[in-house]
Amino acid sequence: MVTNLPLAGGAKGLSLPLPAGTPATIATFFYEVFLLVLVVALAAAVWVDRGRLGYACRALRAGDDVAQSLGVDTLRTKVALWAMSAALTGLIGAVYAYSVNYIEPPDVFSLGLSVKAFVIMLLGGTASLLGPLVAAFFVEGAVTLTQHYFLNYDVGVLGLIVIAAVVFFPRGASAFVRDRFFARRSGAAR
């Protein structure tokens, strides 16, 4: 559907200007910008997690009615979350588009990217900052290596990761690590 929108060149795609410099300096430049975006995203996540919005989100997870009965405006909270999530996605999207300097709809609207994002979430687990981060490095690394050595079997590798994650870490790898090695909180102060 997006392919047929006249926006950004439609199915033809859109070329974007390259910044000046040698390929090496350009790569370094984008590396630094991506790193900055990562830091901004993590900082935003930590800020939300520690603050009022974070508690409102935890209340929402337990149920809309419970959250409301604590005075949480559930609609406003959900809209705020969507907006923040969209803002971060937009931020990285803008940098990404310039870094590849040519965009076409399949870049981000293909099934592969959506699947990849879900695999990262599945593997990383919920209610964790580090989990999805580590999972993103792992999944991205695995896909790149597969493409390098075995060409187009990367989607198959994603499938294998999904199966392994569901079998071994049904609540995400971060929850697995937490339960295994940091089972400190429950039962403490007994």
Place this chain on the structure above:
Amino acid sequence: MSALLEATALRAGYGELEIVHGVDLRVEAGEWVALVGVAGAGKSTLMNAIAGTVPLRGGTLRFAATELAGRAVHERVRLGIALVPQGRRLFAGMSVEENLVAGGHVRSSRGAVADAAERAYALFPRLRERRRQIVGTLSGGEQQMCAIARALMAGPRLLLIDELSLGLAPIVVDDLLEALERIRRDGTALLVVEQDVDAALRYATRAYVMQLGTIVLSGASTDVRADPGFGASYMGIAG
């Protein structure tokens, strides 16, 4: 002076089903009012209608002279109505302290949240001892304390408690009742649903008896208890 909470010919229910058929109920500021009746009488529906989780179908409902019809649950919390729901609905995976902080959502600053938590801990010293403990590992009585403390975090003028003693040992219920009496003395009005009549009427100044969605008996707690029809017809107790 008008009442803190005043329901007139209040009707409420779920979807097509009307459960509360025209209830008149009043709670004065700083008063403890008991709401009793057999299971299925409509007590919870009435409580939820006051809190706003069940829609009104008719009648009027005023809180501190503000009409509540059409006001969302979170707005009513800001006006000063807090509900301790049936089954407590705590965040079982979070610590006592985190539950309280979540309850302080409507507070304007971290300092205000901390002050409110300090007052809650003063009321329930057990919770202070167990502030870092995960709520799911607390005893039933401690969980009920935590649910009450979480509701108090919003600084309500009216605290609604649906099923105070369900599944709790009598000695624990005594502690809870004493804590509630301290809360009332600090100026918070209470509307408490309770199955155990003795516990329900011990501190309450007035009581309402509900049956099949209507109030069938009301008045001072002692008068309600002394009413010849109270035990047999309304509470389903023989003799």
